[in-house]
Amino acid sequence: MGIIVQKFGGTSVATSEARELVVEKIKIAVNNNLKPVIVVSAMGRKGECYATDTFIELARKAYRDIASRELDQILYCGEMISAVIMTGTLQAAGLDAIMLTGGQAGIITDNNFNNARILKVDPSRLCNLIKMGKIPVVCGFQGITIDDEFTTLGRGGSDTTAAALGSALDAEMIEIYTDVDGIMTADPRIVSTAKILDCITYGEVCQLAHQGAKVIHPRAVEIAMQKNIPLVVKSTFSNEPGTLITSITKEDTTDTYVADRVATGVTFISNIAQIKINLHDSLNNIASFNIFKSMADNGISVDLINVHPGQIMFTIAEDLADKATAQLQEFGCDVHTTLDCAKVSVVGGGINGVPGVMASFIEALSINDIPILQTVDSHTSISVLIKKSFVQSAVTALHEKFNLSC
Numbered sequence: 001m002g003i004i005v006q007k008f009g010g011t012s013v014a015t016s017e018a019r020e021l022v023v024e025k026i027k028i029a030v031n032n033n034l035k036p037v038i039v040v041s042a043m044g045r046k047g048e049c050y051a052t053d054t055f056i057e058l059a060r061k062a063y064r065d066i067a068s069r070e071l072d073q074i075l076y077c078g079e080m081i082s083a084v085i086m087t088g089t090l091q092a093a094g095l096d097a098i099m100l101t102g103g104q105a106g107i108i109t110d111n112n113f114n115n116a117r118i119l120k121v122d123p124s125r126l127c128n129l130i131k132m133g134k135i136p137v138v139c140g141f142q143g144i145t146i147d148d149e150f151t152t153l154g155r156g157g158s159d160t161t162a163a164a165l166g167s168a169l170d171a172e173m174i175e176i177y178t179d180v181d182g183i184m185t186a187d188p189r190i191v192s193t194a195k196i197l198d199c200i201t202y203g204e205v206c207q208l209a210h211q212g213a214k215v216i217h218p219r220a221v222e223i224a225m226q227k228n229i230p231l232v233v234k235s236t237f238s239n240e241p242g243t244l245i246t247s248i249t250k251e252d253t254t255d256t257y258v259a260d261r262v263a264t265g266v267t268f269i270s271n272i273a274q275i276k277i278n279l280h281d282s283l284n285n286i287a288s289f290n291i292f293k294s295m296a297d298n299g300i301s302v303d304l305i306n307v308h309p310g311q312i313m314f315t316i317a318e319d320l321a322d323k324a325t326a327q328l329q330e331f332g333c334d335v336h337t338t339l340d341c342a343k344v345s346v347v348g349g350g351i352n353g354v355p356g357v358m359a360s361f362i363e364a365l366s367i368n369d370i371p372i373l374q375t376v377d378s379h380t381s382i383s384v385l386i387k388k389s390f391v392q393s394a395v396t397a398l399h400e401k402f403n404l405s406c
């Protein structure tokens with residue numbers, strides 16, 4: 001009898017009706033002779049009373065720059081409330097459920113508050129509970145340090161909890177239940193014609209997630225991939241089969257949809273600032289080094305980096321723009337900061353070496369009069385920086401251009 005990890009996201013546990021559907025999904029696993037381990041997110045989304053964003057707002061109302069350690073204490077509450085409510089619901093349905101915090105489930109992290117890394121998972125307590133026939137309901141998104149400090153794993157981190165537990169328990173399968181029928185060619189909230197991908201490789205979905213598709217956390221995919229545990233992303237609210245994420249590759253599949261596609265999907269990341277620095281004669285490679293080092297020393301991660309003779313361009317998260325600009329001005333840099341930008345990407349394992357992909361990309365944007373501020377490409381993606389106001393039209397145009405609609 002194998003173990004299955006079933007993770008339920010915020011919308012899946014937000015209402016009593018949704019929680020009844022969760023009970024049904026867990027009963028299906030039990031009836032299939034699987035031993036379920038449940039992971040839950042905080043209840044609801046932004047604006048709802050027990051959601052993670054609500055706790056962030058509450059803490060920041062007290063002090064905008066509240067310390068990351070204290071923020072993690074309040075963030076803990078969201079998943080705690082959710083896990084207690086879900087455990088009660090399962091008990092009421094006759095299932096022998098028991099609630100555990102991330103730490104009680106054996107998740108040990110570093111002390112990087114708000115974005116901690118899992119160092120190890122000690123599954124012994126979970127294994128004992130499973131042996132006793134219990135159904136553990138674990139708070140997602142949480143860990144504990146070796147000094148008993150509470151930590152959280154970064155936004156969307158309940159997926160990571162599910163993957164880490166699945167890996168430590170050698171689960172047969174990890175199911176990620178959410179409010180869409182699977183991983184789609186674009187966020188269905190942006191492109192109404194986006195279609196479900198039946199099957200996708202770990203690599204492809206990692207790329208999509210890193211480039212902004214929030215449907216699954218990339219760290220969760222990386223953890224599952226290390227042990228080759230299949231992941232399925234599916235809806236709590238339907239009986240659709242969802243998207244299967246495995247290591248299936250071009251060589252070992254006859255599924256031409258997976259094998260031949262140039263583009264897998266279109267993604268975007270908003271709230272980006274572009275930094276342009278004009279280099280004067282007096283500035284040289286050492287100055288460039290100092291610029292990037294100062295960003296690193298200030299914990300500012302940079303993306304879309306272009307270094308030319310005379311100019312350096314890169315992007316950062318918009319909320320760090322003031323800090324970065326002030327730091328660079330201290331160096332005497334001639335800095336130009338553009339706010340309200342977004343990065344839009346076409347992702348696909350088959351993009352590399354296919355002639356005309358860049359031409360199609362640019363054509364789709366030009367036809368729609370979308371100015372390009374910067375571009376970057378890799379062997380699995382092409383990305384552009386544009387003004388945020390053009391995201392909807394850019395994603396829709398690229399989705400169409402790359403024949404991704406259903």
Ligand code: ADP
Pocket residue numbers: 008009010011012041156177178179180182183184185186187188189208212213214215216265
């Ligand atoms: P959960 O709370 O269940 O973890 P999330 O909000 O984290 O849910 O992720 C689900 C959401 O991800 C969907 O509602 C959808 O709008 C969004 N999303 C973004 N990109 C994609 C994509 N490529 N495929 C499916 N959903 C996507």
Ligand code: ASP
Pocket residue numbers: 009010041042052053078140141154155156157158159
């Ligand atoms: N509740 C956390 C968040 O909103 C973790 C998660 O939902 O995965 O980011």
Ligand code: MG
Pocket residue numbers: 009156159214215216217
């Ligand atoms: Mg999520």
